[in-house]
Amino acid sequence: MKVNEKKRLTDREKLEIRERKRNQRQNRLLKRVQQQFEQVEKDKASQAEVHVAAVPEAEHVSTISIAVPGSIMDNAQSPELRTYLAGQIARAACIFQIDEVIVFDDCGPSNQVTDRLSTIETAEGSTSARRCCIQLARILQYLECPQYLRKYFFPIHNDLKFCGLLNPLDSQHHLRQQSEFVFREGIVTSKPTKHGKGSYVNVGLLNDVRIDTQLEPNVRVTVKLPDGADLKSKKIRAKVVPPSQPRQETGIYWGYSVRIANSLSQVFTKSPYKGGYDLTIGTSDRGTNVHEVAAKSLSYRHALVVFGGVLGLEPALDNDTKLTVETVEDLFDEYLNTVPAQGSRTVRTEEAILISMAALGEKVCPATAPKSFTSFDAIPQSKDTGIQQYAFNEKRTKFDPLAKKITDTPPIHIEQIAQPDPNDDMSRFD
Secondary structure, three states: OHHHHHHHHHHHHHHHHHHHHHHHHHHHHHHHHHHHHHHHHHHHHHOOOOOOOOOOHHHOOOEEEEEEEHHHHHHOOOHHHHHHHHHHHHHHHHHOOOOEEEEEOOOOHHHHHHOOEEEEEEOOEEEEEEHHHHHHHHHHHHHHOOHHHHHHHOOOOHHHOOHHHOOOOOOOOOOOOOOOOOEEEEEEOOOOOOOOOOEEEEOOOOOOEEEOOOOOOOOEEEEEOOOOOOOOOOOOEEEEEOOOHHHHHHOOOOOOEEEEEOOHHHHHHOOOOOOOOOEEEEEEEEEEEHHHOOOOOEEEOEEEEEOOEOOEOHHHHHOOOOOOOOOHHHHOOEEEEOOOOOOOOOOOHHHHHHHHHHHHOOOEEEOOOOOOOOOHHHOOOHHHOOHHHHHOOHHHHHOOOOHHHHHHOOOOOHHHOOOOOOOOOOOOOO
């Protein structure tokens, strides 16, 4: 009797096991079907048509440009300091959301003949200038470029030898691979495509995206991705847009462009904007006190702020044969002293940029201000870098066998951290 009961119990267990396995197979099948359905939906979203709204020229966002003399690089005492000086200017341009940085030569044509000339590629094509101007422009371009594109546009060069010392711009358009933002910077690849099928662009994702335009390889472009596209998909279809489109649509700061001017006059005459600059501001300790200017009284569509070198803007005027004005003040709509009570006899150019842009912030009034950017969740934030993220990275402690010991210990304050572990992952840093 006991044997029969044991046998019946065993049969019941077999039935339960069989039923459990059947349910598991059904759940796996349902999960697989659900994943396939979700993948189909993601592929549809990735291949959706991208709409780009046309904006009339009168409604384009107002821009601010700054002009900096290249001769300030020669005032640095070592190659490291030359590089760091350029990095300070790039940081200031990014902080105040400058749209264009102009590097002009404030020395005479005789110096341009005797000094060694170099060339650089800008938006206007190949440009030749003195080495100090070229080096400053090259470092500015290097820092503005997103990290995943630098190896394509900036081969090993002596001008960039010490760029590893510089603080990263950490600009809003320097996106990470996991950043779910609709706009991205990319480079056109040489991956072959069928005729009329467009080109592939590397935008810093796992896979290249395809655009509907046939472009030459190794060209930097700005693309717009479909809304809700799966960033891991191999079938993303994007559209090339002007570099000004991201700021026009979302209000995000999308970096600055760099231009070379071989004289002070070319700063004004070779403006990339239609009609040139409608507001020009010169900075000098001989100018009008900036505090005497009424708030929001300087309206502009395309503003230009010009900074002088070690000796000011006067040498740039004296060395430019195409300018016929008698004084530097006659060149500008406003000639301002942004540091009226300076304690030092001199204000360095990199300091003047920070001080002047801060002082002019409440004086200028853009004709078309950019939208307020609100999609902060889609771009990297300050918490994504630095010692705080490094010390409390959740991904690191999640798989750390010592995680239990970490959680059992009292909270660690930032001041108590001596230095990070060199064996940890540094990929989150610029």
